[in-house]
Amino acid sequence: MWFLISLHMAAGQKHPCWHLWSLPSRQIAGSKPENICRQFHKSDQMSETNTSSQSVKLLAKLGLAIVLIMLLWPLRGDAAEAVSFNTTTTAPLATKDQDGFQDEILIEVFRRQGRKVITRYLPGERSLINLNKGVDDGTVVRIAGLEKTYTNFRIVPEAVLDFEFVAFTLDQAVVINNWADLKPYSVSFVNGWKIYEKNVQGVKQIVRVRDQVQLFQLLAAKRTDIVLYEKWSGLYEIKKLGLKNVRAHPLATRAMYMYLHKKNEAMIPDLTAALKSMKSDGTI
Template sequence: MKLFLLVALLFCWPVHAKPQSDLPTLYFTNLPNNFTASIGAEVVKVAYQKLGIQVEFVDMPTKRALVQSNEGKVDGEIHRIWSIVDSYPNLIRVPTPINYVDQVVFSSIQNVDIKQCADLAPYSVGIVRGVKHAEECTRDLPLQRVFNTDVRMMALLSAQKIDFAVSSWVNGMWLRKSMNIDNVHVVGPPISRQLLYHYVHKKHADLVDKIDAVFQDMQESGELELVRKQVINELLKNAH
């Protein structure tokens, strides 16, 4: 009887999922204090979970991150712009975009409407060093000011030491709240939208179609945009 009960218990014992630590792990570079990257990281994490793969993120500066990814020392990039493969040929772009950057203009000036980069020509305009879409927008402007950090740029914008600042909507709105700036606002509609794509090193070429199918499903179901909005809301709620 005891043997029968033991066998019955073994067959009735709940079957647990494989421990998280036993799942394969991929490592992608992350840009610290970049909130656009935080959105993409959550999308990537959710997508790979659907394939039974866990991911970890490694913080490093933007240039170094690309070099490390291209050399295969990490497994790829959370996301980058379309043309990055022109300079880093060992990276494979996953076709479906997973995030985007709305490039906007911030200012303390009232009653002015900026619709395109050329409209900034008469003014002093701040950008952050290394932010490609901002550099391209202001390349030919005579009064361009380049800052090492967006915190410094927004502080001088609030103090009216510069007229405008070009930034992503997400980063700019987070800075307004975290720095307690109430005299700076978005001026006009977005001047551009940059689509962002996930990249893997060529050693993971067999994953491209699989993860792209997941991204497509997330896009079509609305899950991708839902994840994006949830991360933005959480970032802005926790800004202080």
């Protein structure tokens, strides 16, 4: 037996009972080598089994971690890049599918920053409150100067586009050339449109409504003399309702801006540059 072990080791291989050579002589004295060999061989097998089991468990955990990272990393990246905006503008400038003219401008502005933007419609005053609280990252499009009232607003100083603010009437006898001409009439507009809140003064009656649908329904029902809205979105609502002989009286044209919550003001220089470049290259 010992001769075979010696030959095995001489061949440069470890015999299953190689442990014997490192044991003190007193531990093997009086014992048969075969018994000692079997004892240590059994111990080795148990040790190898435990080690193998632990390795399998470790590899399984590592594999699961890698799979989770691969699945979640793209979602994390999209979430980090997405910017949430609100708007009070309606079709055809802004739509639920984000394919209106205003939508396309905003999408392109953020695309040039390597970001995505998600825009949702909110009623006028609610959109301002949400931005001031930081619920949304930004709002578009708004008149200049809102940062004086809403202290958490930060304006992007390059205009997005110009709005034509219009008085719509059904009565063909009504003539409106300026804000003062509104005084003899009942006037309706969407709550939160600051240009109207500022300029409509001393009129017969003011009716504030939640949105453009209510606004033009009032006009259709002849429950108000004049409704005030943005020109193109107003014409869109008139067409939807099938109203005839509606006159549009221009009141003002204003540059319209995007605002960010103050937590995002670091974006302002890049957004300003993007808007300027879009105007230079003919995108806007």
